[in-house]
Amino acid sequence: MILYFSGTGNSKLVAHRLAALMQEKIYNLEQGAPPALHKGERLVLVAPLYFWTLPSIVLEYLAQHQQLNRHELHLVITCGGALGAGASLMTRQGRRLGFHEIYVHALVMTTNYIPLHRIQRPETARKAIDAALMKLPEVADKISKKQGAPTSIFLQRGLPLAQGMYDRARHTRHFYVTVRCIGCGLCEKDCPVQAIQLLSGSPKWIKPQCTLCLRCVHHCPAAAIEYGRSTVGKVRYHPEKLFSIEQDTQSKEV
Ligand SMILES: Cc1cc2nc3c(=O)[nH]c(=O)nc-3n(C[C@H](O)[C@H](O)[C@H](O)COP(=O)(O)O)c2cc1C
Secondary structure (H helix, E strand, C coil): CEEECCCCCHHHHHHHHHHHHHCCCEEEHHHCCCCCCCCCCCEEEEEECECCECCHHHHHHHHHCHHHHHCCEEEEEEECCCCCCHHHHHHHHHHHCCCCCEEEEEEECCCCCCCCCCCCCHHHHHHHHHHHHHCHHHHHHHHHHCCCCCCCHHHHCCHHHHHHHHHHHCEHHHEEECCCCCCCCHHHHHCCCCCEEEECCEEEECCCECCCCCHHHHHCCCCCEEECCCCCCCCCCCHHHCCCHHHHCCCCEC
16 A cells, blocks of 8 residues: 655655556545555555654654554655655654564655745756656665665664754744735645644644644745745745646545
């Protein structure tokens, strides 16, 4: 089975293309508990890289559904720059969750980390995503041969540092809404961790932390949501406007 989490769309696109290629069923973890896996079935989890680690929503999901750790785990990780120490750190996170067999596969796509990076122009992003998608047959082959990226015990020691950086960044006090807000409520409806509520027609962050997927910032139709001052005046990212996901593939979510 292919399970996925996607903040802004890159990982969703990869999950759907991979499911079509590998003829596997596909499931979005935001829908709730996973369908039962049969004995010996491998679990392919597609997710973005956040500070070289797995998004908190993915970690919490795996902790909640511990039956998954009886299966071989293949992490297919989309990122904006490079996997870096990610294979080592995520292998450690997987082991802590009780997985015994973990393989990490990376796909460099385009960055959505707007607080630090500049979002690519649509035509540049499209080329980068096309190049990443061309690598999917290779990823599928490596999954079947159980060949993941190399990991290092030395690098694994950096996990507390990376997690500390991520935890600080995902405080919701960084988010605010500007006068451009049209009160449509999409941010509330789409937040994968229900951290936003529309109060008097305007979004408020009602949880101290979120998973920092930045979907609210990127998908707001009025570009009214900011994260500190670092997002002001920057172009937003919405890959589903560049690629139609379900229509391009035969994959159907279960
Ligand atoms: C909170 C956060 C942290 C990120 N950290 C990294 C990183 O450490 N290295 C990297 O190459 N890309 C990083 N990125 C970029 C994403 O991994 C990349 O754009 C990914 O493909 C987004 O997938 P999605 O569209 O499915 O959410 C980060 C993005 C976010 C939102």
